[in-house]
Amino acid sequence: MIIAVDFDGTIVTHEYPNIGKEIPFAIATLKKLQEDFQLQLILWTVREGKELDEAVEYCRKKGLEFYAVNSNYPEETPEHREPRKLKADLFIDDRNLGGLPDWGVIYNMIASGQHFNIESFFSPYQNDEFTNKGGGKKKGFLKFIFG
Numbered sequence: 001m002i003i004a005v006d007f008d009g010t011i012v013t014h015e016y017p018n019i020g021k022e023i024p025f026a027i028a029t030l031k032k033l034q035e036d037f038q039l040q041l042i043l044w045t046v047r048e049g050k051e052l053d054e055a056v057e058y059c060r061k062k063g064l065e066f067y068a069v070n071s072n073y074p075e076e077t078p079e080h081r082e083p084r085k086l087k088a089d090l091f092i093d094d095r096n097l098g099g100l101p102d103w104g105v106i107y108n109m110i111a112s113g114q115h116f117n118i119e120s121f122f123s124p125y126q127n128d129e130f131t132n133k134g135g136g137k138k139k140g141f142l143k144f145i146f147g
């Protein structure tokens with residue numbers, strides 16, 4: 001599995017071009033995903049040059065290394081990129097539809113293989129009505145959205 005992960009607003013709080021504060025458990029979760037699964041982690045960010053180097057170094061100092069940075073594989077260059085779109089199975093980005101789940105939720109979604117299941121976006125403590133953890137009749141998704 002190839003996972004592309006954003007930096008600003010995803011691994012650290014959004015303070016670009018500065019480095020924000022680490023979002024709780026972001027780096028620990030990414031390291032654990034690397035340890036537990038055969039996956040390639042790609043840093044996928046708008047950062048370039050000095051700002052990009054700072055982000056990579058920030059992660060490296062905390063023990064997180066990426067398979068590739070802003071590319072499909074380490075040897076890829078901007079001039080020789082095919083296809084133009086990054087070939088990732090999954091993107092973790094604070095601009096996801098639905099926003100960025102907690103990193104614990106992200107780990108569980110990937111570990112359980114439920115990362116394409118919209119219901120898994122809702123953790124039980126965030127929304128009992130949708131997940132039906134409190135018992136009673138479960139609402140359908142459209143009813144949940146539109147009342």
Ligand SMILES: [Mg+2]
Binds near residue numbers: 008010093
């Ligand atoms: Mg971002």
